[in-house]
Amino acid sequence: MAAPVPDITLLRRSCAPCTLRQFCQHVGLPQRTPGSALGKPFGVNRGDSLFRAGDQHGRVYAVRTGAMKTVAVTADGEEHVLGFHLPGELLGLDSLATGVHCAEAVALADTQLCEFPVQGILSRSASSPELGARMLQVLGSSALGCRVHVDLLLRRQADERVAMFLYDLLLRLGRRDGQPSLTLPMSREDVGRYLGLALETVSRSLTRLQEDALIEVSGRSVRVLDEDRLRGVAMLPDTPSGSPLERQA
Amino acid sequence: MAAPVPDITLLRRSCAPCTLRQFCQHVGLPQRTPGSALGKPFGVNRGDSLFRAGDQHGRVYAVRTGAMKTVAVTADGEEHVLGFHLPGELLGLDSLATGVHCAEAVALADTQLCEFPVQGILSRSASSPELGARMLQVLGSSALGCRVHVDLLLRRQADERVAMFLYDLLLRLGRRDGQPSLTLPMSREDVGRYLGLALETVSRSLTRLQEDALIEVSGRSVRVLDEDRLRGVAMLPDTPSGSPLERQA
DNA sequence: CGTCAAATTGAATGGGGTCAAGCGGCGTGG
DNA sequence: CCACGCCGCTTGACCCCATTCAATTTGACG
Numbered sequence: 001m002a003a004p005v006p007d008i009t010l011l012r013r014s015c016a017p018c019t020l021r022q023f024c025q026h027v028g029l030p031q032r033t034p035g036s037a038l039g040k041p042f043g044v045n046r047g048d049s050l051f052r053a054g055d056q057h058g059r060v061y062a063v064r065t066g067a068m069k070t071v072a073v074t075a076d077g078e079e080h081v082l083g084f085h086l087p088g089e090l091l092g093l094d095s096l097a098t099g100v101h102c103a104e105a106v107a108l109a110d111t112q113l114c115e116f117p118v119q120g121i122l123s124r125s126a127s128s129p130e131l132g133a134r135m136l137q138v139l140g141s142s143a144l145g146c147r148v149h150v151d152l153l154l155r156r157q158a159d160e161r162v163a164m165f166l167y168d169l170l171l172r173l174g175r176r177d178g179q180p181s182l183t184l185p186m187s188r189e190d191v192g193r194y195l196g197l198a199l200e201t202v203s204r205s206l207t208r209l210q211e212d213a214l215i216e217v218s219g220r221s222v223r224v225l226d227e228d229r230l231r232g233v234a235m236l237p238d239t240p241s242g243s244p245l246e247r248q249a
Numbered sequence: 250m251a252a253p254v255p256d257i258t259l260l261r262r263s264c265a266p267c268t269l270r271q272f273c274q275h276v277g278l279p280q281r282t283p284g285s286a287l288g289k290p291f292g293v294n295r296g297d298s299l300f301r302a303g304d305q306h307g308r309v310y311a312v313r314t315g316a317m318k319t320v321a322v323t324a325d326g327e328e329h330v331l332g333f334h335l336p337g338e339l340l341g342l343d344s345l346a347t348g349v350h351c352a353e354a355v356a357l358a359d360t361q362l363c364e365f366p367v368q369g370i371l372s373r374s375a376s377s378p379e380l381g382a383r384m385l386q387v388l389g390s391s392a393l394g395c396r397v398h399v400d401l402l403l404r405r406q407a408d409e410r411v412a413m414f415l416y417d418l419l420l421r422l423g424r425r426d427g428q429p430s431l432t433l434p435m436s437r438e439d440v441g442r443y444l445g446l447a448l449e450t451v452s453r454s455l456t457r458l459q460e461d462a463l464i465e466v467s468g469r470s471v472r473v474l475d476e477d478r479l480r481g482v483a484m485l486p487d488t489p490s491g492s493p494l495e496r497q498a
Numbered sequence: 499c500g501t502c503a504a505a506t507t508g509a510a511t512g513g514g515g516t517c518a519a520g521c522g523g524c525g526t527g528g
Numbered sequence: 529c530c531a532c533g534c535c536g537c538t539t540g541a542c543c544c545c546a547t548t549c550a551a552t553t554t555g556a557c558g
Contacts, residue, residue, distance in 0.1 A: 405513095406513085407513080407514070446514080446515090447514070447515055447516075449514090449515080449516085450513095450514060450515075453514090468522095468523085
């Protein structure tokens with residue numbers, strides 16, 4: 001369904017929240033010259049793999065629209081979801097160190113992305129001082145996302161994990177129109193594989209949070225009724241600044 | 250007990266495995282000019298805090314000798330161990346993005362470190378092309394460490410987590426003299442807070458692995474008897490290359 | 499309207515948490 | 529030098545929460 005070269009107005013609009021915007025604009029807006037610029041936009045269909053573990057072609061990607069997940073498979077075939085990547089966020093940064101991807105990236109929906117070859121990033125960073133500094137900040141900011149995941153997984157109670165997951169997603173998706181509501185781009189099973197819980201436990205926890213009047217769930221759409229109490233269940237500090245969940249550079 | 254300016258031969262020896270070596274040597278060996286160089290060596294005593302969550306002075310540190318841990322505290326006062334930092338490894342990279350530390354760093358033993366101001370890293374990276382590229386690799390490599398932690402925490406069984414923890418530590422400490430043995434620099438409680446398990450569970454799991462003749466435990470010294478089976482319990486792929494636990498750039 | 503996937507709900511089992519006691523090493527002070 | 533006390537580690541017993549298996553409902557799509 002996704003066109004190989006997406007609508008130009010859609011692209012321009014989706015550049016606003018992109019963490020690579022400054023990087024991209026520095027070398028020339030990709031939507032102006034899709035073929036030759038550093039950031040090359042394209043699309044993948046829901047369910048398609050963007051790259052797999054062991055792929056040699058190290059590339060970094062920025063999500064424009066849609067949503068992606070990165071997964072790793074254990075020796076016994078179990079799937080671990082290492083992260084969800086929403087519009088404006090990056091993925092594939094693991095290949096910066098070695099040039100090889102160590103996870104698989106799958107599209108949760110039809111998704112528009114921009115592609116950046118690692119070699120291009122490294123060489124251009126070398127020739128452009130402020131660009132390199134900017135990349136360091138982007139990378140550090142991305143590492144914080146992983147840190148948040150660890151912090152989440154170290155919580156023992158299922159409700160804490162689910163609450164923190166929702167609260168984090170609420171911040172990242174940015175409450176669009178006043179009301180703090182959001183649409184989950186992933187299945188319960190994927191949430192479970194991200195939280196280290198069985199999908200049934202995720203479902204039960206969601207209904208429990210709904211019974212406590214913290215949220216309102218209907219399929220994949222979630223409305224947050226009491227943001228403060230949700231943060232309380234997630235065991236996050238009252239002061240929203242200074243602590244985790246603040247990685248948007 | 251730790252001297253403010255450590256032994257010069259000790260420093261030179263500890264530079265070999267340091268991931269910041271190329272960075273450090275590029276701007277001048279710190280042990281040559283301790284005061285003026287970018288990397289400034291110093292020591293902290295066991296139990297001391299190197300920095301705390303919220304500290305404004307963004308600095309990156311490299312461990313020379315000893316061991317550090319980074320911890321975060323939840324709203325209910327529980328301590329989460331986000332990582333252990335062994336000789337040759339970095340800590341404080343979270344401050345690269347915002348300039349503010351979002352965790353506390355505590356010395357597990359008397360420890361020698363090198364200190365790098367973030368501003369110095371950013372500005373020197375800007376003026377030196379290959380240095381910036383090298384820093385990107387260092388940062389990406391560090392992010393992999395966090396990814397390994399997530400991958401570990403997504404394993405449900407306590408034995409899997411403990412086995413993977415030991416196997417990872419074995420690779421990082423590098424089996425010194427032929428025999429694959431290691432000395433844990435942290436308490437069972439810290440291990441538990443890193444693995445998301447109660448300290449009693451860690452202890453039980455260790456004895457279980459010992460009963461199965463996978464390891465030999467005596468206090469904090471662990472000898473790995475069957476490396477392959479240990480990797481099997483950890484649910485890590487047979488092929489040691491291509492998958493996690495490979496972050497030494 | 500039928501089909502299938504996703505999600506919810508129920509019941510039973512088990513692994514890990516919690517509380518508690520016991521053990522061992524090590525440093526301090528008598 | 530030995531006794532004491534502290535701290536870290538181990539081990540046991542009990543209980544709870546999450547997993548597992550299973551059945552049912554809901555919703556999307558043809």
